[in-house]
Amino acid sequence: MAEKPFAQEIGALQAQVSDMRDKIEHIERVTDKTEDDVKSVNFKLDAIARDIAEMKPEVDIFRQTRYEAAGAIKTARVINNLIRAVIAFSAAIIGWVISLLPSWKGHP
Numbered sequence: 001m002a003e004k005p006f007a008q009e010i011g012a013l014q015a016q017v018s019d020m021r022d023k024i025e026h027i028e029r030v031t032d033k034t035e036d037d038v039k040s041v042n043f044k045l046d047a048i049a050r051d052i053a054e055m056k057p058e059v060d061i062f063r064q065t066r067y068e069a070a071g072a073i074k075t076a077r078v079i080n081n082l083i084r085a086v087i088a089f090s091a092a093i094i095g096w097v098i099s100l101l102p103s104w105k106g107h108p
Helices: 001-098
Strands: none
Touching: none
């Protein structure tokens, strides 16, 4: 009878060892998958970094174009304001000249 409890303990220990092996295999599978995922993410990040590096000259050109466009818009606004000032000044002179002319109603 003494052998039977010992055999039960061995069976329980073997079951625990088997369960532990299953858990270790599961962890190894998850770890391998995680390593593959990390490698995949690193590959994608490298690809993104290469794309960004390739786009940098285009971004610089875009920035330069944007600054040039902003300068052109400011210049156009200044020219537009000058034209308005010339038109207003011309209208004032025309009004002043008309006021100097004799009235059509016969008033001196």
